[in-house]
Amino acid sequence: MRKLLLQLDSSRLPSVFDQVVAYDAGADAIMSYGGVTEGDVRDLVHGCIFTRGTKDLKNTAVWIGGNNMSAGEQLLAMAQDSLFGDFTVSMMLDSNGSNTTAVAAVVKIEQAITDLKGKKVVVLAGTGPVGQRAAGLLARDGAHVVITSRKPEQGEKARQFISARFNVQVESTTLTDPSKLDEVLDGAEVLLNSGPAGVQMVPNSAWTRQKSLKIAVDLNAVPPLGIEGVEVNDAGETRDGVIAFGAFGVGNFKTKLHKQCVARLFTRKDLVLDAETIADVAREMAATQNA
Numbered sequence: 001m002r003k004l005l006l007q008l009d010s011s012r013l014p015s016v017f018d019q020v021v022a023y024d025a026g027a028d029a030i031m032s033y034g035g036v037t038e039g040d041v042r043d044l045v046h047g048c049i050f051t052r053g054t055k056d057l058k059n060t061a062v063w064i065g066g067n068n069m070s071a072g073e074q075l076l077a078m079a080q081d082s083l084f085g086d087f088t089v090s091m092m093l094d095s096n097g098s099n100t101t102a103v104a105a106v107v108k109i110e111q112a113i114t115d116l117k118g119k120k121v122v123v124l125a126g127t128g129p130v131g132q133r134a135a136g137l138l139a140r141d142g143a144h145v146v147i148t149s150r151k152p153e154q155g156e157k158a159r160q161f162i163s164a165r166f167n168v169q170v171e172s173t174t175l176t177d178p179s180k181l182d183e184v185l186d187g188a189e190v191l192l193n194s195g196p197a198g199v200q201m202v203p204n205s206a207w208t209r210q211k212s213l214k215i216a217v218d219l220n221a222v223p224p225l226g227i228e229g230v231e232v233n234d235a236g237e238t239r240d241g242v243i244a245f246g247a248f249g250v251g252n253f254k255t256k257l258h259k260q261c262v263a264r265l266f267t268r269k270d271l272v273l274d275a276e277t278i279a280d281v282a283r284e285m286a287a288t289q290n291a
């Protein structure tokens with residue numbers, strides 16, 4: 001039976017990137033819808049669950065993407081709400097790659113520092129979708145997570161969202177210019193840059209003088225890179241005594257993880273892949289050296 005993926009994308013044009021990866025992961029056909037809103041979801045999902053016998057529903061799955069993470073979360077909630085009884089299909093949320101990117105970074109950090117309990121982790125520009133997901137997962141590992149934002153109200157909003165979504169406590173601090181980095185990074189063992197593409201967030205001198213720092217991860221692949229001195233292809237290189245990961249160093253694992261998750265959607269009909277469950281898949285892959 002053909003493996004069918006229903007792509008619900010909150011953006012006007014459904015992501016071609018997500019389609020290519022889904023084909024590479026084993027989907028036989030993708031039914032793509034763009035500009036999907038909450039009100040559209042029930043009928044589209046019912047089109048999946050009423051057409052094949054309930055035993056065959058593992059061959060149909062739902063993918064939720066788009067540029068906007070909170071819109072994606074609403075679509076996922078609605079899609080889950082549209083299922084009942086035996087009429088279920090597996091689904092995955094990865095708006096703009098935020099879940100798989102955040103998880104890939106978090107698992108690289110977990111591999112480098114096995115016990116994160118009580119360790120200070122700074123997530124720079126942790127108000128975006130990737131940073132929020134990463135901050136939540138790292139706090140679930142027991143880390144003392146500090147997210148930064150340029151704007152106090154934005155930081156506080158993200159802090160509240162992360163705390164509620166992941167049932168954790170995180171701290172938020174305002175970072176308007178690099179001169180405050182010494183204070184923000186003081187005592188930090190992990191630095192994760194989730195700032196936007198093409199913006200340098202940390203000059204070399206600011207992180208190399210932090211003697212507590214053990215790992216630095218930069219998710220920005222576009223020059224200038226986010227952490228000066230961490231190269232885009234770094235995948236565990238030691239730089240100034242710090243284990244470094246650049247955007248491609250994390251991104252290669254992210255792509256494998258993305259494919260593995262899509263493949264798993266077609267192994268059962270009740271899988272819901274969001275940050276925590278995607279992290280479970282990634283940790284399993286890391287344990288089998290497939291990272």
Ligand SMILES: NC(=O)c1ccc[n+]([C@@H]2O[C@H](COP(=O)([O-])OP(=O)(O)OC[C@H]3O[C@@H](n4cnc5c(N)ncnc54)[C@H](OP(=O)(O)O)[C@@H]3O)[C@@H](O)[C@H]2O)c1
Binds near residue numbers: 131148149150199219
């Ligand atoms: N490898 C992959 O597959 C992959 C996938 C997705 C994302 N990424 C990368 O991961 C990173 C995070 O992605 P994202 O979508 O979460 O990021 P984002 O939403 O574009 O930006 C994150 C935060 O950066 C801050 N920011 C925006 N402009 C800034 C500026 N000029 N200077 C300093 N801070 C600024 C904003 O926070 P405040 O307004 O609160 O300060 C924003 O919430 C990006 O570098 C992205 O390219 C990689």
